[in-house]
Amino acid sequence: MGFSAIIFLFLTLLWLLSMALYIQKFGGTSVGSIERIQHVADTVIKTKQAGHQVVVVVSAMSGETDRLIGLINQAVDAPNLREYDVLVSTGEQVSMALTAMCLSAKGYPARSYTGAQAGIKTESIHQKAHINDIDVASLKAALAQDIIPVVAGFQGLSEEGEVTTLGRGGSDTTAVAIAAALKADECQIYTDVDGVYTADPRVVPAARLLPTITLEEMLEMAGLGAKVLQNRSVRYAGRFKVPLRVLSSFSNNPGTLITYEESTMEKPLVSGIAFNRSEAKISIFGVPFKPDVTAKILQPIADAHIDIDMILQNTTQDNSCDVTFTVNREDYRRALAIVETTAKELAARGVSGDNKIAKLSIVGVGMRAHTGVANKMFTTLAEEGVTVQLITTSEIKISVVIDEKYLELAARALHTAFDLDVSEPTEEFDPVVIKK
């Protein structure tokens, strides 16, 4: 074997090692028109041209699922759930076929797969099935033949051979599950946002796109209202440690990679600031104290199917107690009426409510290793004259309730105080050349 042959083998090996497998998932807006689908095909082709393999997952064209559900609602009051799933799953069948056609027409052989054809096996539950297993044989066969599989998101097949759907946001879960089953190098979720920011840029102009975020931070941010991905798919990714990247199909931004490293050495104290205006606060005070008083107050709320977020209880010196809690702003009137009835029954001194509040949170795994974060938060807010009404904390998060009118001021002050302000403009970055 000559020297040049060795060089050749070495280069081939190098090429093989540099070839990655990406799952690229495109949401409803990304496949919302034929023009957008053409753009999706171009994105996939760019990844192929960089020498990588791709499995595409698509949602239904935006508006299509709602159109189909509209037909169902016109037809019957309570749809047969089997037929519901049969009908709604056609939305992804249309977009998968269009995407595969566009890829093929551009010279990149592609092939569409329904959930069933892609081997996605789910529970025997309609409308919100979980994925049990994926038999990736057919997808692997396609990849081996250099055919790009285009898989319908949001759907699968039950053990009984029935079409099932995974519920809203289910296409993300499909992508993550395929990534886990194929041990993909990265699962790229293309959306209409650039990724995860340190704060909502509409409120905090200095907000920065986070190149990485830990899974826990992501879950907290999403739970606090910073909706980028469905938490279900994020948790699923966490379970299988799937490298998950959120990025925009409308820009060349690298997006945000969700990581799983446990080390917080290099981590900033705070990774991001989340907030929402969707809650309202209700207080009942001067309730004669008994051990079950909180339960007596909250049970009627639970019975009315109203979710409670934060709860605060304190007992005063005269042995009466005050209970404050927050509910979704939509449920405010209903909850207030219930509490007023309860107050009479318990001989409480009074009830008050406020639906002009905002919840503001700082999130960061760095908090674990550092003390003084809470103090810095409260000092910053105090300096701005913002009164903190309620506080809850978790290991990597501190949330406060404040008057809604101070929200922008408080968010910007905290963003600056925790060194989150943008320092330099984000470089244009091509996700395809991400190093493995």
Place this chain on the structure above:
Amino acid sequence: MGFSAIIFLFLTLLWLLSMALYIQKFGGTSVGSIERIQHVADTVIKTKQAGHQVVVVVSAMSGETDRLIGLINQAVDAPNLREYDVLVSTGEQVSMALTAMCLSAKGYPARSYTGAQAGIKTESIHQKAHINDIDVASLKAALAQDIIPVVAGFQGLSEEGEVTTLGRGGSDTTAVAIAAALKADECQIYTDVDGVYTADPRVVPAARLLPTITLEEMLEMAGLGAKVLQNRSVRYAGRFKVPLRVLSSFSNNPGTLITYEESTMEKPLVSGIAFNRSEAKISIFGVPFKPDVTAKILQPIADAHIDIDMILQNTTQDNSCDVTFTVNREDYRRALAIVETTAKELAARGVSGDNKIAKLSIVGVGMRAHTGVANKMFTTLAEEGVTVQLITTSEIKISVVIDEKYLELAARALHTAFDLDVSEPTEEFDPVVIKK
């Protein structure tokens, strides 16, 4: 065993014998809206209430297939045919699920079946596959459990497991094929026409709905422009002697039953009159005669993919010949230009054309056993001053080409001459109570 037990068994036997299996197929207009689908469900339920079993076959909601093809045409010039079928077949999936939902909601358990789920096996050809076989096990299992199967028309599965479509009008073929495979008592094709008439009622007000028509007559009528069913499904029905009924989903009319009896004893001379205005006539005259002269004239027309219907050739005394033929009116200009070129090459004396003609035909298996039908036709036309320009005949049909302006006059005169005029109004008739 007592007397009453014998009576009971006898009545049970009678009931079982009176229970029939109907395949009911509903076209795009019949499922064109949720309101129409509710009406389809009511029609099926009426049949069930009469004690019969039903398998439902549905087309896509009217306009839906065109909408899907529109998306494809927007996306690519030449679609991948596998993906084309995957996409277009979703139209019937939506209507089958909606129909099954409506039936279930009205208290009649139903279950939708894609072509694949219904066991419809086709050739490995996309867009216009033929059905090879049907594995009716799943449909039979549903019927045994008193579940109404609702099958997607127009689609099947190839041997390779690919979704195929049967081409336009394929839903009729699906219904006929299922009827043949299940040995159904009748295959009822619900359309937006009342059945087959002795002539188009818009032109001949005295036209009568035919309670029965023979297969051959039906094929001739359809071939002559009286479009009620796709000839392909009628031929398929003939092959398996499936009792096929065409009826309207908008009325309670009994429609027309296609029969297969060979006896013409009771048959009228003429069953119907068909006509169309969609042809044009081209003549080339004074062509020096050679054995291959007709071929030389018609070959360039065939090369241009223009279909020829009637052909007439006659040789004159001076050993030159005239050739006249008809083409689709849309192809008239193109065909005329081709013939003018040919005329020069062959040193013909001249070319003439006429696109203001109509083709008028009388159809009836009774013609076989009777002479004088042609003579009666020509006498009737002559009495009305209508000149016959071209004539072709088959065993059960005589077609003439006449000036378009005489069409209504001629059609009505023939309708009366052959005793086709309506004698009494058609009774309101419920197809469900058809005797076996």
